[in-house]
Amino acid sequence: MRDFHFPGRSSVRATEAMAATSHPLSTLAAIDMLRAGGNAMDAAICAAAVQAVVEPQSTGIGGDCFVLYAPRGEGEVIAFNGSGRAPADATLEWYRESGIAEIPVTGAHSVTVPGAIDAWCQLLRDHGRKGMDAVLAPAIRYAEQGYVVHDRVAHDWLESVETLAADEHSSRIFLKDGGALKAGDIHRQPELAATLRTIAAKGRAGFYEGEVAEDLVSRLRALGGLHTLEDFSATNGDYVASVSTSYGGHEIHQMPPNNQGLTALIMLNILSGFDLRSLDPQGAARLHLEIEAGRLAYRDRDTYLGDQDRVHVPVRELLSATYAERLRAGISSDRAMTNLPPVRLPDSDTVYISIVDSDRNCVSFINSTYHSFGSGVVGPKSGVILQNRGNSFRLIEGHPNAIAPGKRPMHTIMPGMAMKNGRAVMPFGVMGGAYQPFGHVHLLTNLIDYGKDPQQALDAPRVFYRDGAIEAERSVSKDAVEGLRRLGHAVRPADEPLGGGQVVQIDWEKGTLTGASDPRKDGCAIGY
Template structure:
């Protein structure tokens, strides 16, 4: 139980429905949608569309979307893969010939076809009641009438100032008066509002065909991009079956590759070979074990995972007990495993939304433009900030994640949910680029191993072992930092905090919902 003498947040409780997002207005919008008869899917799309306006560094209609949905919290879970594809002309040979041995993180070549809008329409077709014409209205109002910049968003905006100054159309659209806005400033984006109106009227075709698509393609081709109108018109969302593992009596579910959720499942499988409760939740041993599990899982991901439409991903072997045990036996508490250094191509941003409605429809939903402010390319007339998810590809023929025509890059965004005997008991996610598998693992083990509630599990200090260095938040005690150094970890502090979690826990016996929201963000959990 929380110590009320100390700063922190209480969990949020409700009987009917609940949402947790990274911005209060998005949470309020989702509640209003559900109170007006909308489903969890309706609420998630409305909240996400709004976040694409008011949290532009993280998400938007120029990005991608993944979701896990379980109708009425029981039975079949459906996975939606709304990730975009490389242009049909994007061959590795083309990049090598043009002396581009890595996809840049800004500019036209970093842009894959945005998958979000088609995913939203697909999800609403299967699980919604209200449709885009209604659900996009809050986002349209925010873009046209203006919205107030929140503190964390202002922080991120300022951190990306030089990127935006050097971008395409970004100074005009995203730097009012030539500088990043500060908390409390009011921003309007009328061109984006008009584009949202077009999508509200025409649905996905209003984005992937017609004037908006023409404007985006013209912008990208003007910068040397390989995109065509056919690339946009041909985009589709994939509906699949989730993959999972068992941890502490809970089935943990993720979207399959090209999503990276398998990374988190491997981490759980490795950690299941250890009794974490032997160590305090904030301890040298716990941080070390988490880092070693992450290093192993990330190495697997970089070596084995790509778009399964192009490469054979042996999910069964990777998630086997033997795979995890083989590595777990090699972990030592007094030193680091000798493993090849892994350098993932990108470490992006995102937003995660969890919604559960009064019928207990569960929606675990994530939407992203990859790096903060994506590619730093805004379309000329339609005001669409485009993702840089293409920078996640390798230019390395034979690599499972090598760029190919129409291929989807290895992603970073992962919605998750857990079930017991087939019934949902938590919908959760942790946004934050490469931190996401580690963040989800930490949140879940905080709860299932250490008995913390959904909010306490988010409040704990965090670390990410990334590119050979253990990045540690300010909240990690100095004695733990020194202890990690003594066993061989190279450590560093970080500017921005790690991750952004949202979670809702279902208590079926009491008929209640318990929510928590990331204290490192601006948002909240709300219920009624």
């Protein structure tokens, strides 16, 4: 139980259903959908659509999504890959001949074809109860009538002014008198509302064909992009097999590559050989072991992960006990490793949604445009801001994540699902771009090894290893920081809070749900 003398909040507890998102309007929309007879999938897509309007810096219909779904909380976990692909003309040779050494962070070349709307349509058709018109109605209302900008959204918006100002249409839609909107301002997106109405009426074809697709492709090609209408119409998400490992009596499921979820599983396998429970959960010794396990797992992420449709990823070998033991042997409890190469760990923005309904259908749902406001490219008529997932590709021949026609990039956004004794016990996720595998592991070890409740587990101080040093949130104790330095780590203050997250936990014996939402974002958990 938390100490009520200090600021904070308790976990949310209920019996029938629970939704947790990073925005209050999104959580409320999910709850309204559930109480109107929708199921967890209807509610998740409804919430994601609302966030595509009210958290435009983090997500949108011009982005991608991944989903883990446990129908009635039992049996096989269903995984859906809703990530988009590079244009058919995006060859490595073209970039070389054009003098492009790496994919830029913004602009047309950073854009992969969005996969989210195709995913929403397939998932709603296969697992939902409601039509697209009902699911998109709240998002349409907020886009047309306006919504109030929340505090964390305003914070992120301010940091993106330069990106938005570089594009005349982004500037028109997302800047006010040349500056970012502030907390308490009302923002409207009438062009996006019209696009959402088209999708509500026509489904998938309303986005990937016709006027919306023509608007997006025309804008991309005007900026030098290689995208075609055929690239958009060919978009098709896939049901795939999740990857998993056992940790602390739980089976932890993640998306397979091209997703980075495997990274978290490698970390868990390494840490399973240490007695974390004997260590102070906020102390340097525990943080050191997580950091070292993360450095090894992220090295493997950058070495091996790519689109499994195009390259071989040795998943079985990477998840084997023998491999984990070999990695673990390289970790010293009293000294930081000095022999690991640097890895690419950019910041990005994402929204994550965790929902369990009265039938115990469990949805772990993540949707993103990658960096804040994605590529900065907006369809002038459609109001759709496009993702910059192409920036993840490498322009290195032979690299598993090298760009190629129709290939998916290595993807950072990760939904998680914890199972126990054949039942889902927790759809969970931690946002924050490259931080996400580390965040998943920190959350899980807080819950499993240290017995924290969901809100305590999310609230706990965080660190992350990036660019040769540990970034420590302000809440990390001075003793822990000094302890890490004594172990040979460079430590610096984190510029921003590390990630965000949501959890819904199921107690099957009591018949209760416990939800939590990260204080690093604007959101909340609500149950009934």
